[in-house]
Amino acid sequence: MRKSSRSSSIDPSSLSSSALVGLPLPDDSSLWNEVSGSLLPPALNYQKRNESLVSKLNKGHGKLAGIAKTRSLKPKAALQMQDFYTNLLSGLREEKGYLTKILGNIDTILKNRESLENEAKKKKRRGDDKEKAGKPAISKKRRTTGESIDNPLNLESGDQVVVQPVANKEWLLALVLRYIPEKRVYEVEDAEEDEDRPGTRNTYLCSVKTIIPVPKEGERRDEFPPGYSVIALYPGSSCFYSATVMVPPSKNKDPDYPGDYMVKFDDDQGFERGVEPRMVLEPPKRQK
Incomplete structure (x- = not known):
């Protein structure tokens, strides 16, 4: 089974709204709402969960050190420590995923702000030049459309999904990049880096039939019963x-x-x- 060892040294608490006052612009409201509403809370929850697992691991190592001096290690204790480590690695991966998305949104907000400021300066210069030439400044309004994009699963960029890129093969955790209406497929990115190409992640085009949406943090669902x-x-x-x-x-x-x-x-x-x-x-x- 494929495993991952990822960690993150970024403190999500430093990304609170008070630390970013003045950054979001009207056109970036959806990005900012995503950061403060659906990305930051789970990132903080994973941070607390991971800190708790680290504390348990430290205690477990202390107990194991005492056991090793007197008797052999029991399989149950070894399995428990293994699960601590695997759950910690999984939690760190999830935390990193949310933090990466948060930083990506903030980077986009900053670039949009810089772009708008540069555009405003250019318009001002053009207006000044026209006034000097005795010509009235002509304002051009940007055309907008209210077209809706077909999105059968109602997924947004950054949503977690489970996909099966190759028929009858394993199902993988991935992040939605976009929906391509003309092809009726979602473009997704593997949640884990390619083992043969460190620093890169594979992307796939998946049909609706090969995608299972992952419930969002806090979403209520009925429990599966024992034996299910x-x-x-x-x-x-x-x-x-x-x-x-x-x-x-x-x-x-x-x-x-x-x-x-x-x-x-x-x-x-x-x-x-x-x-x-x-x-x-x-x-x-x-x-x-």
Whole structure:
């Protein structure tokens, strides 16, 4: 199973609205609303979750150091530490994804602001030149259209989805880039960098049938009951595999995975693993 080791040193709390007063312009309201409304809150939640996992890992290492001096390490303890690490890696990847999107939006806002300021200066110079020549300045209004773009899944740029780029192959976590109406496909970007080309990510064109939207942070859904067949994100990777729900979030009493599903992945030696609820989805065959 494909795994990833990503980290982020950016503090999302430094991106609060008070730190960016004066940046957003009217034309950039949607970008700014996305930052403050749907990107920053989950980034902060992942930061807290990751800090909690680091604390648990430190405690676990302390306990393991004492155990190693007196007796051999039990498989359950080893598996627990492995899950801590894989969940931390997964959480860091999610945090980095949100932060990358936040920084991308802010960069666009700044570039738009610079562009508008430059355009205003050019218009002023043109107006001054025309007045000097004794000609009245002619104002040109930009033409706008209210055309709506077909978007069957109502997905926005930056939304998380699960896609199957190659038929009958594995399902991958990805980010929506855009919808292409004339081709009736979505262009998406792999959530994980290409192992053979560090620093780059693959992009795919996917039809609606090969896309499963990931619920947004805070979106309410009915829980899957125990024994239900799902696909879930394997901890520490960007791949989704078939699994069976063992314990739903509302009944999970395990202090190491509060609020998570406990699932058993197919062909995973019967281990139960904790998975974030948003990353436990209806199997593709049941998608409507």
